[in-house]
Amino acid sequence: MNTIFSFFTPKDKKFQPLFEQAGSNIVKIAETLLVVVTTNDLEKRKVAIKEVERLEHVGDDLTHSIFIELSKNFITPFDREDIHALASVIDDIADYIHASAANIELYNLTHPSEAMIKLAEILVEMSKDLEKAIKELRSFKNIRVIADACIRINSGENQADYVCNLAIARLFEFETNAIELIKQKEILQTLEMATDKCEDAANVLESILVKNA
Amino acid sequence: MNTIFSFFTPKDKKFQPLFEQAGSNIVKIAETLLVVVTTNDLEKRKVAIKEVERLEHVGDDLTHSIFIELSKNFITPFDREDIHALASVIDDIADYIHASAANIELYNLTHPSEAMIKLAEILVEMSKDLEKAIKELRSFKNIRVIADACIRINSGENQADYVCNLAIARLFEFETNAIELIKQKEILQTLEMATDKCEDAANVLESILVKNA
Amino acid sequence: MNTIFSFFTPKDKKFQPLFEQAGSNIVKIAETLLVVVTTNDLEKRKVAIKEVERLEHVGDDLTHSIFIELSKNFITPFDREDIHALASVIDDIADYIHASAANIELYNLTHPSEAMIKLAEILVEMSKDLEKAIKELRSFKNIRVIADACIRINSGENQADYVCNLAIARLFEFETNAIELIKQKEILQTLEMATDKCEDAANVLESILVKNA
Numbered sequence: 181m182n183t184i185f186s187f188f189t190p191k192d193k194k195f196q197p198l199f200e201q202a203g204s205n206i207v208k209i210a211e212t213l214l215v216v217v218t219t220n221d222l223e224k225r226k227v228a229i230k231e232v233e234r235l236e237h238v239g240d241d242l243t244h245s246i247f248i249e250l251s252k253n254f255i256t257p258f259d260r261e262d263i264h265a266l267a268s269v270i271d272d273i274a275d276y277i278h279a280s281a282a283n284i285e286l287y288n289l290t291h292p293s294e295a296m297i298k299l300a301e302i303l304v305e306m307s308k309d310l311e312k313a314i315k316e317l318r319s320f321k322n323i324r325v326i327a328d329a330c331i332r333i334n335s336g337e338n339q340a341d342y343v344c345n346l347a348i349a350r351l352f353e354f355e356t357n358a359i360e361l362i363k364q365k366e367i368l369q370t371l372e373m374a375t376d377k378c379e380d381a382a383n384v385l386e387s388i389l390v391k392n393a
Numbered sequence: 394m395n396t397i398f399s400f401f402t403p404k405d406k407k408f409q410p411l412f413e414q415a416g417s418n419i420v421k422i423a424e425t426l427l428v429v430v431t432t433n434d435l436e437k438r439k440v441a442i443k444e445v446e447r448l449e450h451v452g453d454d455l456t457h458s459i460f461i462e463l464s465k466n467f468i469t470p471f472d473r474e475d476i477h478a479l480a481s482v483i484d485d486i487a488d489y490i491h492a493s494a495a496n497i498e499l500y501n502l503t504h505p506s507e508a509m510i511k512l513a514e515i516l517v518e519m520s521k522d523l524e525k526a527i528k529e530l531r532s533f534k535n536i537r538v539i540a541d542a543c544i545r546i547n548s549g550e551n552q553a554d555y556v557c558n559l560a561i562a563r564l565f566e567f568e569t570n571a572i573e574l575i576k577q578k579e580i581l582q583t584l585e586m587a588t589d590k591c592e593d594a595a596n597v598l599e600s601i602l603v604k605n606a
Numbered sequence: 607m608n609t610i611f612s613f614f615t616p617k618d619k620k621f622q623p624l625f626e627q628a629g630s631n632i633v634k635i636a637e638t639l640l641v642v643v644t645t646n647d648l649e650k651r652k653v654a655i656k657e658v659e660r661l662e663h664v665g666d667d668l669t670h671s672i673f674i675e676l677s678k679n680f681i682t683p684f685d686r687e688d689i690h691a692l693a694s695v696i697d698d699i700a701d702y703i704h705a706s707a708a709n710i711e712l713y714n715l716t717h718p719s720e721a722m723i724k725l726a727e728i729l730v731e732m733s734k735d736l737e738k739a740i741k742e743l744r745s746f747k748n749i750r751v752i753a754d755a756c757i758r759i760n761s762g763e764n765q766a767d768y769v770c771n772l773a774i775a776r777l778f779e780f781e782t783n784a785i786e787l788i789k790q791k792e793i794l795q796t797l798e799m800a801t802d803k804c805e806d807a808a809n810v811l812e813s814i815l816v817k818n819a
Contacts, residue, residue: 205725219794235752247596247600248603251600251603251604252603252604280732282558283564286558286561286562286565287562287565288562288565288566345708348713349711349714352712352713352714352785352789353714354786356785358571358572358784358785358788359565359568359569359571359574359784360569361785361788362574362575362578362788363565365788383673387673387677388676390674390678391677393679460809460813461816463818464813464816465816495771498775499771499774499778500774500775500778501775501778501779530745535806571784571785572778572781572782572784575784575787575788575791576778604642
């Protein structure tokens, strides 16, 4: 750990708590998405979609607070560009998860597919790894935790790609109703974009690691 | 207003005029889009679409000039990253408005829907607020003007989201022709993306405000 | 050429070789895409799609290496933001080319259209110009080479836009099978997005030119 980092870290009462809240929020939103796609109770699904929306607003406020702190503080615990990138990309994850849930309602999709459930499960795992890695930024004592989380996130993204592509190939092969195909394809792709953004977050974390380890 | 800002502002003969031109250009392009979606005269619509395209090129040249100035000037009236972000996002607004108009022609959409008209109206309001806020960057004397414009733009984006989502839900409910559904959905989503970019512009303006107020 | 640039250039043994490899990789991936869309031999096409995927991974590793170098080095041969932007955008080109090829397989598209072939040809030309411009960054002796390549890339992007738009307009006019329309439209748009990213790369190169010439 370089000295500049150690010097400023103890003083950071601003960014770390906000990032930790943003990390926990991503876990909550992913877990709520999993409820959306797994429940067969339409009322429960509706409530879960509303909750995803609420959590997305919570995330928006956290991103906003991080940007405001960034504007007000000249000295930051790690590179300004990395703080901006990490906050942006966490915001993107929430946006895509929210868009997936919203589209399920919007498109009146009654039966989420197996592939959608699998993607939501992958997102839960990825977000837990993100949360863990973000917490570790506080002390920077066990950077192996961050590195391992990033590796798992990258592997999750590959798996998500595979699941999404296979499902879309099958849609084009077997789904003869074009409107149904559009619905399914768009929701799958939006979920897959959420996993892409998790990978982007892991890349930012890795960049922070390289600079400060 | 911090002293560094006041010191350099009077010298800025480069960025402010370019941003003001870019702001006015966004108003013009949004107003021309409104003509595209409201007129029933197909010839008039065609002329308006051509004009949107011309204005998008004007915007491209302005963005380009701002980037060139940024490359040549070490000292800038506000943060380099904010100048870059503001110019980029204004360019994106023009791009999405242009794409919406172009798709109306490309898809041979003869009757723009009520939702498209509403979205174009919201874009006109948003772009006027953007123009107003950008002009205020010159003196920075009445920052309330910028803050108020940003609040209205944020509220406009929420309204646009609602309008777009409702229209798409109705398409999936009532439109049985898949190709027609694709056309309508894509144009609605492109319009909505233009409003997203207006919100991004408001976020950059707010960031400039926080740093320099 | 400014003195700071001349001072540091001879020392850059890190970024220039990586960028040159990334440039050559883009040429290879574009040429392999051209095989994908021109061959009628389904087995040969399958092998070419696999090769596009492999080259995309090679590109990923190069982007990753550039980002790691950027994290480790305080002094860079040109602006950090430009290095980051150029590496990102080259990565995006590879991603969109890979997505185009993958979708051809995924959607089981047996006959790539004339427009797709034309777009792949344009991408080959653009990537060769990119490669040439990137090589010239090494000596910075003949900046005309960079400027000319950028002009040709911009003109290629305009041509790609035209080809893609015309093909999509024709799809909406003549294709009555909605699922077929979706397939064709998405592949055309993904190819066109790859050409957009080439233009973005040219814009970064131009920015490097303006700052260092």
